[in-house]
Amino acid sequence: MKGRFSEDELQFINEVLHKHGEYVKSLLKADINTKRLIKSRDLRASIKNQDQVYGESPVLQMSFLGYGRAIEINWHKKSGNSLGMLMGSSNRQTLGKKKKKKNTRWYSRNVYGTLNNLIAILLYEYADHVREAIKDNLETNV
Numbered sequence: 001m002k003g004r005f006s007e008d009e010l011q012f013i014n015e016v017l018h019k020h021g022e023y024v025k026s027l028l029k030a031d032i033n034t035k036r037l038i039k040s041r042d043l044r045a046s047i048k049n050q051d052q053v054y055g056e057s058p059v060l061q062m063s064f065l066g067y068g069r070a071i072e073i074n075w076h077k078k079s080g081n082s083l084g085m086l087m088g089s090s091n092r093q094t095l096g097k098k099k100k101k102k103n104t105r106w107y108s109r110n111v112y113g114t115l116n117n118l119i120a121i122l123l124y125e126y127a128d129h130v131r132e133a134i135k136d137n138l139e140t141n142v
Helices: 007-034 042-046 066-075 082-095 107-141
Strands: 048-054 057-063
Touching: 007 042, 007 048, 007 057, 007 107
Parallel strands: none
Antiparallel strands: 048 057
């Protein structure tokens, strides 16, 4: 095959991407459960991973329903109702209770936090993979 990667390299990269996609998918589902972001089961069921080849490069694609990411984005936005904000804060001051926001940062921490691990596997474990393949080939031919 003419291209950027040999057949063995492509097979190794696709296997690593598939395993990483399954790992990230399980992390996302677990985080959605622990943070109780479930209104219905649709968000958990919509998380999918797919490893494909675009041109000469293997790609891991993660997809899910758009409102799941919107939950995380809206967490950082302030309410436009300043009167409601003032009343809410004064009530909290008089009662001494502080309302705690739900931690909705479930996507970025899991997806981007695992990229260094994926890069390390792709960079360093291929040499081990090739070494084992050569070793097995030599043992079968002897």
